[in-house]
Every structure is written in structure tokens, then in C-alpha cells.
Amino acid sequence: MGKRSRTKTRTRLATPGEVGPRQPCPCGSGRRYKACHGAAGGGPAPYVGRPFEGLTSECDLVAMRDLVPAATAPLALQDSERQVVLCSVLPGAAPALVRDSGAIWLGLQVQHDFGDPARDLGAVLVRALDAETGVVGLTDPPGPGPRLQDLVLDEPWQVTVHDGFDFWVSDLDEVPEALQAAIEQANAAASPTRRLSGVGAAYWTDVGAKEHLRWVMPQPEDALLDALARLHAAGQDRLVPDGRLVGMFRAYGLLAPVWDLVPGTGAAALQEPAAAFAEALEQALADETPLTAQERSARSGLANRQVTIR
Template identity: 50%
Template sequence: MARRSAVKNAPRASAGDDNPRRPCPCGSGKRFKACHGSSGGAADIPVARPFEGLAGECELVAMREFVPSGTAALPGTDITLATVLPMAAAALVRADGVKYVGLQVQTRSSDISRDLARAVLWAREAGPGDVLAVVGPETDPGEAPERLQDLVDVDGAFEPVVHSDFAWWMPEGSEPSGEVALSLERANQAIMPTEKIGPAAYWVDAGEKAHLRWVRPEPEEQLLAALARLHAAGELGLGEGSRYAGSFRAHGLLVPVWDLDREPHAREWAAGAEALGERLATALASLEAEPLTGAERRSRDGLLNRQITIR
């Protein structure tokens, strides 16, 4: 059964800090009274890790951030989560009754999980042909909107399927027309070839080179220490033709990235990724008993400077 969840990771003032002129903990640079200290402002503090507590957290981050065309059954429901829907809709019901909720949409609140829950609740009641263009507080079905963690089995399996195009937008045998056809054509043209080669690990062909983007569940400090241990030992690659490029943060998790030779097929990197995952697990397990050496600390400092931006 789904468990009730609380909004986590939002900055909060300590019990004794009631000075309204102090800097706002959200980092805006404004005084607290003019930002999140205003009436109703606290609800707008962004939730740094919106999918925390869900077994599929890492896959949700990947689908939200960089998987171009993908779908996954939402555990315990008849709804399918999707990366992108026509015209970037928040949710829709196809003519054949298949219900979709989009992940790569413009958010209208400080909590992506809450917006997704709003879209899921809408989809439950919607019928064939219905479209929810944008989701936000105005679409709340009641006074206390739930979060995604409240609506699904948090331990449920979450298995994304990566598609080579967006043909799944349409029921089998049907032809798009009008704005949907134009949106489908543009979306197909923009896809970067992507394949899933491991849990939350995705091979992406970015043109000049390929990449492995791997969403990791570990706390950032622990993960960086383990990566540094492997780097110092010369074990941070996937094999010949691979190079650790850096990492970026997404929804409270760290996403390491490797540059890869484009010549091998995506599946040819799966064994290297699996072996790297095993080495990483060993390094993580060793941290408590074996603190980082001087060389490993220097490697960690170097990795900290490798923050990258993806397009």
C-alpha cells in the first residue's frame, strides 16, 4: 500500500530564528519576510528531491531530465507515465482510452511530485480525447492535494521502455493530423538516439560522441568519495573508448556522465557498465572502514570541479 509522505528537503528556519529580516533560506537573496515568510510563501519553497521514497526515483529523474521518448506503467494504476506528450501536455487520454501523464512539462508549483499527482487524479476521471494542457494548483480536486507518493505503491516496480520515436502518441493504425501531426514531426526530428543499458543507466548518442548518463541513488558525498576511489585506482571507466566526463545534479540526485566512443553499439557498453557498477558498489561499501587516502582526496577534489551541463 502507498504510504503517506511529507514534503522533504525544503529549507526551514530553526525554532529560535524568527527574525523576518534574515536572508530567506531558499537562497533568493531576499529577506525572509519578502519571500517565503510572506503569507502562503512557505508552500512555494522548491522540493529538492520530489521523487524521494519511490522505488523508481532514479528512473523518474532520468525520464524527467534526459530520456527523449519513453513510457512506464505507473505502479498500481491504469495510467502510463511518459516523457513528453503532444504539445507538452500535462496529461491526456488517447482515443482508444489509454491514459498518459507527462513528466517533461512546465511546473506550476514548487513540488513536481504534487503536480504529477494532480495530473494522475485528473487522468483517473478523464475520458477518451480529453487533454490537460497545464497542471497546477488551480487543478486541485480538493483543498489538500496529494503527492505521487500518496497515490501509488512506493515499492512498486518501475520499468521504463525507451522508444526510437513518438509513434506511441497515436493509437495503432491511426494517422495524426493538424497540430498533433506537426508536433509529432518536430518531436521525432529532435530525438537523440537513446538506449537503456542498466538500471537508470542510459546510452545517449549526442552527435559527435556518445555518453552514458547514470542516475545514482546514493548521497552525493558518499558517491563522490566512491568515484574518487575508483578514479585514483584507474578504474573509473567502462573500458577502452570511455572517459569519465563529470556529473550534474537533478532533483536531489547526482548523475555521473561518461564520454563513449560512438562506434560500438549501445549494447556493447552494457557489460562495461555492469562491471563498473560492481566496482562502485565495492568502493561504497569500503568507505566506512577505509577513509580516503591523500591521492583519493585529490581525485575527489578534481571530480568536484567536473560539473557539466547537458542540452
């Protein structure tokens, strides 16, 4: 009986056109089918490759979510005067905190992922607007509803990069001992980071043995790779002496080129070179001539040095 039952099961799972429960879900989420759209109720929302597209500060949002340890940016809502502050991360990776003042702190680095981070943020924000105080979050897929882009005014964000996580308690008169200990632990693990002025979403960071510049860029991947390859082949991609473009991250549909820098470079030394590079990049993006053999080789090398975060 047992053998016949197992045979029947294997035959059922091999039905032509049927997706097996342990196979990747066809929606592209990266989950197994049984944990995604094969789950009871149809699973989470379909995966969205570029969830924050349309926001003027899309690149800064991606940087704050995946590259910057401690940063905040005030958000203006479309239909409310409520104070909302977007935070790279909140204590315990909380999705949102409603403060005693009524201000809403909205966290980017969270533990849930239901396929569309912009929809998740929208759902958390809607719930926080109805809450009095405390932690607000999601335990189940939020379902249909507004995304972050539908709730906020599309204005350039004023991003503040903090030296640590003391901003978590900036509005408190007394800090609980456990929270202070969590802040000290988080501060010890955070790499010093600065946002360059004059260019968009470029962040210098000191990781100890090296310094890096990580620059989230909004251009489509193919066009950006072509332009970077042109600049690399022409020797125009070194921002400072002994600094070199070593690869790039891919996150939420955007590329973030990464430069290795020698210790002691600092953020200030990158300001003018970064502005000049931005101008050269625009010219390279406008170049529609076919890539040369040297440029094609450079492009292949850059494409092979990509690390996908999300």
C-alpha cells in the same frame, strides 16, 4: 514628497529580520521572496530537494524527466485498475492526456513547477482520474494532497525507450496533420538513446559528435563521490577504451555520472563493463577507510565537474 516617500520605503524594507521582496525566499526554492512565500496566499509549496525519494524506480523517473527524450513506463495505481502510462514528454508539454480509451498518459517534462514535482504529479493524476478526455494540467499551486508516491504501487518500472515520438499517436486511427508535423519536428531533435539492461537507470545516447553514458545513481552524494574518487584513482572508472568519466549532473537530489565515449561505441558494448563497474562501485561504497591524497584530489575534481539541472 516623492523623495520622502522613497526614503520611507527604503527604511521599511531594511527592517531588521525582514526579508526584502527581491531577496531569495528563505524556503530555498530559488525564487525571489515576492514571487514565492511573500506572494499573496503564501506562494507555492516549499521546495523539495529530493521529491521522488522512496520510489523503487526513482532513478529512472529522474532520467525520464531530464535526460531521456522519448520513453514510457506503465504505472499501477493503489486504488484503481485505470491504465496509467508515465511519459517522458507529451505533445505541447501537456501534464496529462486522458485518451478516448480512458487511459491516462502522465507527462514528466512540463512547464509548471510549484516546488514539489511529486506533489504536482499527484495533483495532475487525481484530476485526470476525474476527467473524461483531453488535456489535464495545473495553473495554480496544487496545495495539500497526495504525491505520486501515495497513488502508485511501488513496483520496479518497465521503461521503454522509443526511437521517437510516434508513440504519441499509437492509439489513433487518424493522425491530425498538425500533430504529425509536431512529431516529425520532435523526432528530428531527439538524440538516439538506449537503456542498458542489468544495471539501473543507465542510458547511452548518441549526440552526433560524441556518445555518452548517463547513469542516474541512488546513493547519497557524499558517499557516491567518495566511491567514484576511489575508483578513479585506481583507474577503474573507464568502462571501455577511450571512454572516460568526465563529470556528472545533479538532478532532484541525485547524481548522474557522465562518461564520454568515442563515436561508434554503441550501447551493446557497455553492457558487461557497466555490470562490472556496478560491482566495483558497491565495493568502493563499502570501503570506510579515509581517502588517500590521490583519492581526495580525484574527489575534488569530480565535485568541480558537476552541473545542477534541478
